Amino acid sequence: MPSLTRVEATARGASITVESYQVDLDLTGGGERFHSHVTIRFRATPGTATFAEVKPAKLLAVRLNGADLDPDALDDNRLPLTGLRAENTLVVEAEMAYSNTGEGLHRFVDPADDETYLYAMSFLDDVQRIFAAFDQPDLKASVTLAVTAPPEWTVASNAEVAASPSPGRWEFAPTAPLATYFFSLIAGPYHVRRDEHDGIPLGIYCRRSLAEHLDADAEEIFTVSRQCLDRFHQLFTERYPFGKYDQAFVPEFNAGAMENPGLVTFRDDYVFRSAVTDSQRELRATTIAHEMAHMWFGDLVTMRWWDDLWLNESFAEYLGTRVTADATRFDQAWTTFAMRRKAWGYAADQRPSTHPVAPQEVADAAQGLLNFDGISYAKGASVLRQLVAWLGDEAFLAGLNAHFAAHRFGNATLDDLLASLSTASGRDLSDWAERWLRRAQVNTLRAEVTVDADGRYSEVAVVQTAPESHPVLRPHRIGVGRYAVDGTRDRFEVDLDPGADGGRTVLHELTGAPAARLLLPNDGDLTFAKVRLDQASADAVPLVLPGLADPLARALLWSEALDAATDGERPVAGVVALIAAALPAETEVIITEDVLTLSRSLVDRYLDPAAREAALARISDACARLLADAAPGGSLQLAAARGLIAATIDADLLTGWLAGRAVPAGLAVDAELRWAVLRRLVVLGAAGEAEIAAEEAADPSAAGAERAARCRAALPDAAAKQAAWEIIVSNTELSNRLVEATAEGFWQPEQAELTAAYVERYFAEMPAVARLRTPWTADRVASLAFPRYAVAQPTREAAVALLARDDLTPGLRRVVTDADDDLRRALIARTAVAAAAA
Structure with missing residues (x-):
């Protein structure tokens, strides 16, 4: 299938204007196909030619301006259209295939109760798997949908139901102008909870087998949604513009969520069926806030082409974290961002595939898909946080509101946004944008410190460097923190001038001041840059880290240590020693979880295999100490238990937990924890197919099937490995x-x-x-x-x-x-x- 190129999209966008889609879907057929009928009204330059896209199982009929076209003229997914008039009507009727890949109209049969569930995933260019369309982001149009489905089902889409003329028939109101990749639909015996806030109808959906778990968390989900709506209405002069606000948790979803206006879809892993940590609840909250931010950045104002993806994802990432921290109980969301999201961004930005936040050219939609990565999300959000620190919040928000007013229900580009921000702030952002948005890779900020005989700073400097392959220095506004052994801090902010002395900025404020036990550049995490401590500060981390009250500062120090080991600048054994010294004193669950996750990657891949067992033993011991001191039933206890399970080689301990022996008070050995224990036992050779089958029988859910598949692939058995490999390389029947x-x-x-x-x-x-x-x-x-x-x-x-x-x-x-x-x-x-x- 050819991927739509930017050149083609630009030419088509210049020659046609899409006015409306009238879509009629019949979902009452068999289990493999559904019927699709669409009427598209569009204007065109008379006499020109173009094409629409459709990916049918069978193309039944095509009519352009009342004349039948040959269905065999379909070339792969492209339907040629010639002899266009000023006003045109295209009708396409087709049989379409359900998918099991999370694209198009995905069909899922719940193993818990054999009920069938459907949901649409139209992103990035997959609406054409549902109905014929001009499938590019700048050809926005209203969609009027009708659906025929089993009468006992629940059916929802972007707009409200306008009429139900007969059982099994749903007719929806016309939507506001939408990009094609925002078309949304769910159909099946979904369980629904409803609410209303500030005049906006709210709904949350999940499949019936998860109903009790959604009900248990419904008030938390609605509360977060209400709080986020209120905060966005405080930030933006444009109220939420799409009527109702439904959120559907759907099975086998590919992404975390999708920002379809009026009906956002989420992976239903966010409907928690077992005990979870507060960081998992925070992730759900930031995802809700992220998708809600898209209602303005992406949905109300849509990028013209995929080179401006950052206008969607960077802003949603930044605002989602900001609004979660401002408006919900998860007020440490920036700590999570520093620890988890920025690690993703730093890794992506240092790989050979790195690209600018806002690249000059994205040749086609396939390349656009590749850019949904840590750069477009985490780095872009970090760059925006740096911009806010530089411009000031008032000017930043004024620019955003002007941008919405100028382009509402339309499309915009980087230049459009920069113009609004420049006007609001009175600053020329061209050089800033060139360095931060048009150039790839990450800077490193190294502290250089000299101390005199009296223990005072002779000179403190921050040296900014860039890789030889991407030699760009950037303006950075950073915090500099001075920490004593007892954790007390003195902090100030400074601007790093990329043109000053080859990237070396002397911090004159500190000359003659008493030397701190630890000096932390980028304290407060205002910029996107790797940090390296001076040697004395690095040596002091094991002493100072456990006593720091600020979780964000602790996160930054952990990140510095992990990153230095990843870069080969310090041994992995040093990270393991820091875990042994400081992790048992950690009180922030996100730091605990991410230190354990990231350090395991280092131990498993970056450490010599001969040293691995000893390193795992130290990590396991640290987890055991943290577990012993953690409050029963709390997030930290669960995080410590998971870390212990992943690192230990004590099969007797794990087998005992499965049997209910010696389980720490308050720790729930529920379905998810049992699967984690069993997976580790399988890897250790202490459990096999019989135990997997028994656990799967006890947990006959979709999640249980996935956990069982993961365990079977991990079996230390040649036949099991061969069977797993065949699934990986050849099985298209499984989801x-x-x-x-x-x-x-x-x-x-x-x-x-x-x-x-x-x-x-x-x-x-x-x-x-x-x-x-x-x-x-x-x-x-x-x-x-x-x-x-x-x-x-x-x-x-x-x-x-x-x-x-x-x-x-x-x-x-x-x-x-x-x-x-x-x-x-x-x-x-x-x-x-x-x-x-x-």
Whole structure:
């Protein structure tokens, strides 16, 4: 299928204007197909030609201005349209295929009760899997939908139901102008809860088997939604513009959520069926706020083309975190952002596939899909936070409101937004935008400190550097924190001038001041830059970190230590020692969870395998100490238990927990924790297929099926590995989530010898696998199935050989390029450790 190019989209956008879609879907047929009928009214330059897109199972009829067209004229997904008039009507009737990949109209049969659920995922160019369309973001039009479905079902879409003329028939009101990728629909026996706030009808949906869990959290979800709506109405002069605000939690969703106006869709993992930590609840809250921010950035004002993706995602990421921290009980959302989201952004920005936040050119929609990454989300949001620190909040918000007023229900570009912000602030943002938005890669800020004999600063400087491949220095406004051993802090802000002395900024404010025990550049996390402490401060971290009251400062110090080890500047063993010294005193659950997650990646890949068991023992011991002191039934206890499960090799302890023996008071060994324990036992060779089958029988849910698939792929058995590999490379009957779970469980650091032969098979077979599935699923499977623990030069050589081929999909090329770069960094880190030891 050809991907729509920017050149084609620009030409089509100049020649036609879409006025409306009238869509009629019949969902009463069999389990494989549904009937689609669409009438599109559009204006065009008379005599010109263009094309519409549709991906049918069978194209039944096409009529343009009353004349029948030959359905066989369909070229792949493109329907040629010639001899256009000033006013045109296109009618397309087709049989369409349901998907099991989370794209188009996804069909799911719940294993808990055999009920069928449908939902639409039209992003990025998949509305054409549901009905024919001019599928590009700047051809916005109103959609009027009618649906025929089993009368006992619930059906919802972007707009309110206008009429139900007969049982099983739903006719919806026309929507405001929408980009095609915002079309939304759910259909099935969904459970629904309703509310209303400030004149806006609210609804939340899930499948029936999750009803009791949604009901348990409904008030929290509605409260967060109400609080976020109120805060956005305080920030923006434009009220929420799309009538009702429904949120549907749907099965086997590919993304975290999708910002369809009027009917936002979320992965239903956010309907918690087991105990969760407060950081998981915070993630749900920030996701709700993120999608709500899109109602203005993305939905009301839509990017013209995918090169301005940041106008959607960077703003939603920034505002989602900001509004969550401002308006909800999750007031430490910026700590989570610093610890988790920015680590994602830093990693993405240092890979070979890095790209500017706002690239000059995105050639086609396929390339646009690849840019939904840590740069467009986390780096872009960090850049906006830096911009707010520089411009001031009042000027920033004034610029945003002017932008909405100028482009409401239309499309806009980077230049449009910069013009609004420049007018509001009185500042020329062209140089700022060139350095921050048009240039890739990340700066490093290093503290250089000299102290005199009296213990006072002779000189303190912050040196900004950039990689040789991307030699751009940027203006940074940062906080500088001086910390004593007892955790007390003195802080001030300073502007780093990229043109001053080769990026070296002397902090004259500190000359002659008493030296602090620890000096932290970028205290407060105002900018997007890697930080390196001076040596004395780095040495003091184990002493100072446990006593710091500010969780954001603790997060920044943990991030600095983890990043320095990732870069091979300090040994991984140092991170493990810091975990042993400081983690048992940690009180913030997000820091605990992310330190354990990120450190496990270092231990499993960046540390010499001979040292791995000892490192895991130290991490396991730290988790055990944290678990012993944590409040029963609290988030920290659960995070410590999960960390212990992942690191321990004590199979007797884990088997006892499954049997209810020696379980810490207050810890619920519920469905999710049981699966985590069982997965670790499987990896350790202490549980097998019989235990997996028994657990699956006890948990006959979609989540249980995914956990079972992950466990089966992790079995240390040659036959199990072969069966799992066949699912990864050839099975298209299983859903996206089951294939992904299998790929995720396949590689285990404890099973290097067992899986050695599959390293070569990955590079030989993955090109065909990538073409077997749709891009979103194919790329995800390719990433999860990469032999990430085969940290060796032959693996890199196999990757280089694969990348030399000219038949790779863009997604696979990017996956392998980035994964190979991760291997390169892991090998450097191992070499650095060996050199330090020598």
